[in-house]
Amino acid sequence: MFNRLFRYSSYASSWLVLILLVGIFASLYYYASDAIHQFGFWHFVTDPTWEVGEDDEGGVFGGLIPILGTLLSTAIAMIVAVPLAMGIALFLTEIAHEKLIAPVSVAIELLAAIPSIIYGMWALFFLGPILQHLFGGQSNSLLTAGLVLAIMIIPFMAAITRDAMNTTPAVLKESAYAMGATRFEVVKDVIFPYARRGIIGSVILALGRALGETMAVAFVIGGVFRMPESLTQPTISIPVLLANNFGEAADLELSAMFYLALILFAISFGTISIAKFFFLRKEA
């Protein structure tokens, strides 16, 4: 009796993961359907206007600006984070003295554990003003948002890349060293080809995370509906639009926000799935 009950309840719980996933897509679609019917797909993602109609009824809502803000801030983050994360992983696997590996690894992992809202606070009061001082423009900007995102995903990316690099058999590396290869050549010609899947997977996974990051960006992207003319101008991203304006929206505007949430979820789900299923697949 207990045996069967336990088996069924654990079986049901594992279904729950799938049910939740389908449930999220279904409920977002359900609430977004008004906006989907009204604006279609291509029109919605290419329209930069976001205006509530007279007397708060209807209105014209297009997702171009938040979608662009999401993609641009993520792009900046990736450009900055990928080389730095690779450098850290390389340092931890091939360069660091044995005694240094553990403390640096722990430090990097602790950096990954800090809640994103803390990064937001730090960026709002410290990083933003410094960037403004250096590059002009505004303190809350696309650039600040991209950089704080980069700082958030670096530890995560570095940790997975390091793990992937560490799987390279020592024999392979030693044979290359014995042939007279330099450390860089060992990394480029032995470790990277061997750990390629894991490294690419970690980069894509970090990309997926950066796309959906809310709080760190919410403090510093500015949150204004404006097409950014330069990197130092404020704009808005999908998660930040949701975080700031979701509570006050109603009717068609609310539906348009659900539509954006659906688009965000689809993009990040797609990205993370590619990373997980093609590059970092877990086998039992």
Place this chain on the structure above:
Amino acid sequence: MNRRLLINKTVMVLATGAALIGLAVLFWILGVLLFKGVSSIDWAVLTHDLVNKGLRNVLIGQFVLAGVATLIGVPLGMLAGIYLREYGVNSRFASLIRNLSDVMMSAPSIVIGVFIYGLLVVPHGSYFGWAGAVALGIMMIPIVVSTTDSMLSLVPQELREAGIALGASKAQVITTIVVKAAKVGLITGILLAFARIVGETAPLLFTSANNDYFTLNMNQQFPSLTVSIYQLATFPDQRSIDLAWAGSVILTFLVLFINITTRYIFRQRKIK
């Protein structure tokens, strides 16, 4: 110098530089928090509620939300993880769920908030505590699934076989032998999952929102530390900004404390 050696040297210096930058940022952030913590935390922060410019109610509220979320997420996540490791193992279904759960772990937390808004807040008619706790609980499930799955995989197969040889049923073997053998790992996983969700903000913004007053009634808007930090940071007056820093400091050191402690426990255990 030889060109190959030069390239090698350059790359190694750059990589070391990257590690230094990473460390510098960590110390910069921790330094800022320590400095702000010393200047902004006083007794009033811990003894007054948000309405009187303190954080007492929101600190308690955050713990209650994360605690209830743990009560929701841990049993479900552990059962699912047990299924994957003890029943499903290599089956296609188990493999699919294992990987989907990992995908869910990285899903944008704001979307979980939007989902719960549609699922619970709209029918309920207003923001309420349970919605926030459920949103956090959902975020916790995939984390617990993953750690349970990997911790149970460390339990030697012989232990299971010994149990079965003694005539124990599969459920008995799992609950009295396998889970017990993996106890330390499972507790570590739960603590880390708690540390992950206790600092979440986005799933709470429009599920349980915030409350200036002390309450334990989960059917109304519920006080939250993280949501308060977000709101206070943008206020113009210095006391609000100080409060936001005080909250940030308490939150960060709590999260880091849990992380370091669990790491320590786990290492002690490994050394034995």
